[in-house]
Amino acid sequence: MSGDPLLPLPYVVTDRAPETDDTVTLRLKPVRLTIPRLRPGQFTMLYVRGVGEIPISISGNLSVVDGSLTHTVREVGAVSRALCAAPVGTVIGVRGPFGTGWDLPSACDTDVLVVAGGLGLAPLRPVVLAALAQRWRYRRLILVVGARTPDDLLYRRELDEWARREDMAVVLTVDRPTQGWRGQVGFVTEPLSWLALDPSATTAFLCGPEPMMRFCASALLRRGILAGQIRLSLERNMQCGLGQCGHCQLGPLLVCWDGPVVNYAAVGALLTIKEL
Amino acid sequence: MEILDRDGLNHLVDSLLATGHRVIGPTVRDSAIVLDELSGGAQLPDGWGVEVAPGSYRLRRREDMAVFAHSAGPQSWKQFVHPARRKLWQTDRDGEYVPAEEDRTPLAFLGVRGCDLAALGILGQVLGDGPRPLVIAANCTEPGGLCFCSSMGTGPAAGPGYDLVLTELLDPHRFLVEVGTPRGARALLPVPRRSARGPEVASARSQVASATGRMGRVMPEVDLRTLLRDSSAAQRWNDVAQRCLTCGNCTMVCPTCFCTSTEDVTDLTGQHAERWQHWVSCFEIDFSHLHGGSVRTSAASRYRQWLTHKLSSWYDQFGSSGCVGCGRCIGWCPVGIDITEEAAALAAERSGSDARA
Secondary structure, eight states, X not given: OOSOTTSOEEEEEEEEEEEETTEEEEEEEESSOOOOOOOTTOEEEEEETTTEEEEXXXXXXXXOOSSOEEXXXXXXXXXXXHHXXXXXXXXXXXXXXXXXXXXXXXXXXXXXXXXXXXXXXXXXXXXXXXXXXXXXXXXXEEEEEEESSGGGOSSHHHHHHHHHOSSOEEEEEESSOOTTOOSEESOTTTHHHHSOOOGGGEEEEEESSXXXXXXXXXXXXXXXXXXXXXXXXXXXXXSSSSSOSOTTEETTEEHHHHOBEEEHHHHHHHHTSTTO | OEEEEHHHHHHHHHHHHHTTOEEEEEEEETTEEEEEEOSSGGGXXXXXXXXXXXXXXXXXXXXXXXXXXXXXXXXXXXXXXXXXXXXXXXXXXXXXXXXXXXXXXXXXXXXXXXXXXXXXXXXXXXXXXXXXXXXEEEOOSSOOTTOOHHHHXXXXXXOTTOSEEEEEETTTTEEEEEEOSXXXXXXXXXXXXEEOOHHHHHHHHHHHHXXXXXXXXXXXXXXXXXXXXXXXXXXXXXXXXXXXXXXXXXXXXXXXXOOEEEEEEEOTTSSOEEEEEEEOOTTSGGGGEETTEESOOSHHHHHXXXXXXXXXXXXXXXXXXXXXXXXXXXXXXXXXXXXXXXXXXXXXXXXXXHHHO
């Protein structure tokens, strides 16, 4: 562990697995010292030498305690492009962990409803894995995943394995189907209107583009799920991870500190204010 | 309570220098009273005052030789505890991240007014307390045309947090000095001084008290935290956006605005990389940048962010207001936008809409 939260620790890329055309899953191992263990929903700051640093949620199985980190990264800017292109052996700087987690254990004895849009599945994957690892703690486990096209779905093999399981329900939906697509067609909000839900005992975990999460939350509220039972993960510009650089503000919240995982009851109204 | 004369003030500076302090205080440079490292008490701005107005700051010669009778200048103490640009770390090919070395010379701040003392406390709350400078505060006896510290509860008397506090008295020129901490008492030990007489103390108290009534500006007497929290849809944001140039001057001169960005650089060989941190402003488009665009693009949304953060969401994040009433943002706004006027307009709009409701 490093004492200075502003100082990265060197990690080396030990595995690089392309997920889609623009998304890669990296496995990182500490060169020497490790950052403290992450909880599902938390993020690290990843630094590519000479390029820059960005926040990336953890997407691996967090019951694995060998000190490795798994991050799924989509190419959207200079740093994420450099991360996606990083070959095995590249040394990356890592700071963290930062932010709040999904707090899955508090969903004990309720139905766990996981709704992911696009890359939003990455931060939610540890939730699904943790729920499966202690399956008896939760009632139904429902995963709804939306993507633009079938080719944009992450963790394809794993999704297929999950879909075959008896102890969870998986609904896949795409905006634009390709030939041979056998899942749903339409936005990820649509299954939320017809899925069998038990509003009195459901905990919902949402991650994806902000409008998608807003619409999903509204759909769930219409189904009788209370705002306080809905959690979502927000994205903002973040540069320090410590609530000190000011970039990640959303009204009263410092998203790096009070989030990224927040309760919809606390942010629902804030998300309706344009350009907040 | 004791009395220092003008020479005594020089003695105080000299003894702080002799004990290894970097002494920072007001001095005249570039047609302004700036804060700079002093090599002696003679550099203090004897006999200088200022005339301030929205978008305007001018030095003026005073008829007396007062040292601390000038309201806030273009700089605040922020730059000494939260530098505008600093190196965080460097790394070479060995892959180890080496933190930047910090200058550990103890600082002594001379002439910190109540507003700025409160600002130092707020910065400590946001950024965590670093090594504490020795603070010699100055109770304000001459507020300026843009001051409203009494509205914000930070002055004119300097609040808690000082090691020593001075109140300047004229005819004859002298300073009432009060000790706030043992560290302050130690700093005062080598300095020639005498006991204060009752009327001197009374005169000092009454001058500070009367300063309350001589503030050039006043905040509307409403709960600003609630007002701003509930004003996200106000029309006034469009009005102020017509005038605001989004230059960010207000955030640079503000003694509590703390936002920074990091900058990663390498040398030409790529062998050596460094990370720097520098001040930025929430008025910059890039400030809220995410892939796909910035969150706040309109000037109205950026001004709203600044004012709402300063007066309202600061409480949620750090437990106090972010405004101390120094008036710098009014003086250094190139178009003279006045935070007190904007707050009053929002309050009027709110009470109007409440009345209609």
